[in-house]
Amino acid sequence: MPPGRPLLYPMTVPGVQPHATGYRRAMPRPAPPPADADTLMARALALAGHPLRTVADRVDMPVPPHLRRHKGWVGQLLETALGATAGSRAEPDFPHLGIELKTLPVTPDGRPRESTFVCTAPLDGSIAATWEDSWVRRKLSQVLWVPILTPDGSAPGDRRVGAPILWRPDPEEAAQLAADWTSLAEHIALGHLHQLHARHGVALQLRPKAADAATTTWVLDEEGETVRENPRGFYLRPSFTAAVLARRLYMPR
């Protein structure tokens, strides 16, 4: 046998636990894409009430001890369990159904714990001219909300899946989103990025979306010059998502 050499990258083998913490255990087994919205809803309903650990076991996904280094784990787990295919591409998570999946960490009394990322904001002058053509509208045209019950200090595996809601914005919600997007897009298009703060917008807000402040992207300023700025993302405010849940679910008292 020829002498052994190290591999360029260590490789994980299904079923083996090379990592000291036991975190990198196996390759996930994603569910096949759902054939239709009913199948998707049935899968989501079947998960409701179960702790994330149970869901992770079903799809052979390791459970991290905390989410400090695995921020998107809950979303990835639900995507895997429900058969989402889009990953981080700029299209709905279930492209053939036109449905976006959004997990929403909530307190035990049903209040969203954080704002909900929708999509990144194009700052290079390529933002859509109208709300109808915007990525925000496309992403939010139909959303499967999955609340995740997240008590203070709870370990990721102990958090439980809530009742799914297949949501389309009603006329009032759509009008509010359109008004916010139009106002934010106008500032972006005119290069008034420095005037925009997270305070703008009733339902939708624009916030930095980057690993840290050092991450920058090229942006057109109001003089038409390219300057470096932090990338921004469109987020739904917690007050908006709280209302979406409260109108459709009974909250514990």
Place this chain on the structure above:
Amino acid sequence: MKVRILEDHVVDRIAAGEVVERPASVLKELLENALDAGSTRIVVHLERGGTALVRVVDDGEGMSREDALLAIERHATSKIRTDADLTDLVTLGFRGEALPSIASVSRFRLRTRPAEQEVGHELGIEGGRLEGVREVAMPPGTDIAVRGLFFNTPARRRFLRTVPTELTHCVELVRREVMLRPDLDVTVRHDGRELLRAPAGEDGARRVAELIGKDVQGALRPVDHAAGGLTVRGWVADPTVTRSSAAQAVYTWVGGRAVKDPLLRRAVLDAARTVGLSGRYPVVALRLDVPPGDVDVNVHPAKTEVRFRDPRAVTDAVAAALHAAWNAPGPRTSASPVPHTAAPDLFSRPARPAPSIPAMPVPLAAAPGPMPAPTPRPEPVVPAAAPVPTPAPPSETVPPPVPKPVPAPTVATQAPAAPTLRFRVGRFAILAVDDALHLLDLHAEAAADPGPSRPLLVPCAVPLPPGSMTALLDAAEALEDLGIGIRAFAPGQLAVTALPAALAHADLPALVGDLAAAAAGGTALSSVLEPHLDLSDDALNAAWIDAGWAAGRTRAVSEDAVRAWWDGS
């Protein structure tokens, strides 16, 4: 010498502390001046929440050069002349200290032109010092721009809040100033963007609905009441549209002056309590006109509080006016942008087999008359045999009805129109349907049908022995008809996934145990619900308001129930 007379500009800055608190108080003074000048079109420009610019452009009567110069002198006003005039004020402003106070703490520019003159005049003042006067070409009216508020008083500037907060105060102020003036054309622009537009010539109810909120559209009733020289006019929304805070619900004016008077708020809250709104404010926009000598508006420089000579007469008039409006029959607002037929949205209910509903119409005239003062228990409603097609208007002289035996219930021949809540007294609700009143026993309703069903935020797992589990899962369809969703969750565990309104906060293990016993014993599942029903006011109100539980559910109440209620048992 230690004691000195202060110089005028120092006095102005001190006075500014009382009159000018924040951009909204500048806007208030400028708007009131514009209204007093008989303007029909007002445009408000704001920048950075008013901290950078408050500008009010109106088409009012304008001022000559001399008047404009006088206007910026302290205690110069065209509105009063002697102290006797103070008791007979018909204008909004009168102190004559607003403009000089504002000008002393800002970069102030006044442009004005009376219609009869061909050119206008512009006065520039910086920190209270007149910079110059020049002629300008401008349309008739007045255009006052206040830039850099508190630029020369940094200590005061630090007390300003964030831009959104200051902007909210400004917009709220404009709302209050113009809500009952549909003849005015008002625009508010912030940082170049149009924030608020209220065109002239709107219907009064529409103007109110646009400024208060869409949910009051179609629910507004006109208020018009006069008693003892005191008139109450305006709009009130049905008791189904409420707010938790007075600031967002109770809009009041005294003689055209927007006031936030605690006495008036309490009067509205007391009136609301008698129609079953406990701790919640109905949405009202009310203008009180009191003989000038009976009210003192010179209480505070901001003029948001007033003092009445006879507070009791005022509260009684407000209560009577609101009751008269709520009791008035017929459509709410004919010119409402939302047609009356939109009401079923509020009261719509997912299709479920409707039980045969015995209806018990009573004539409107038999309804409790307007209650001049809130009472702990209103007069009982007496059901009569048939509705009266043209109900008599409620009158304070209607004697209290006497309880009578309830007639045999009649069966409704067709689905009734969407009902309107009129009164809520304990377990009973009185609804108006097709010009007749119907009595609804909410407790009986809850027992017969525990309300609209919704999923729980997180399904609740309940442990059960295998036999009970099978019996309940076999009865899943019957449970679904009651609005209770269940499914097998894990070995020996059943998950409750959805519940009807009246069971939303029930003790689930106990409820599931009772249901399992009923299913295993072959008894009706609905028979075990009653001890678990949430019959609190909050739950019953939520069921009406959120889901229109009462739609088409008017039901005769038993004679015994009415007697028991009347006897206080």
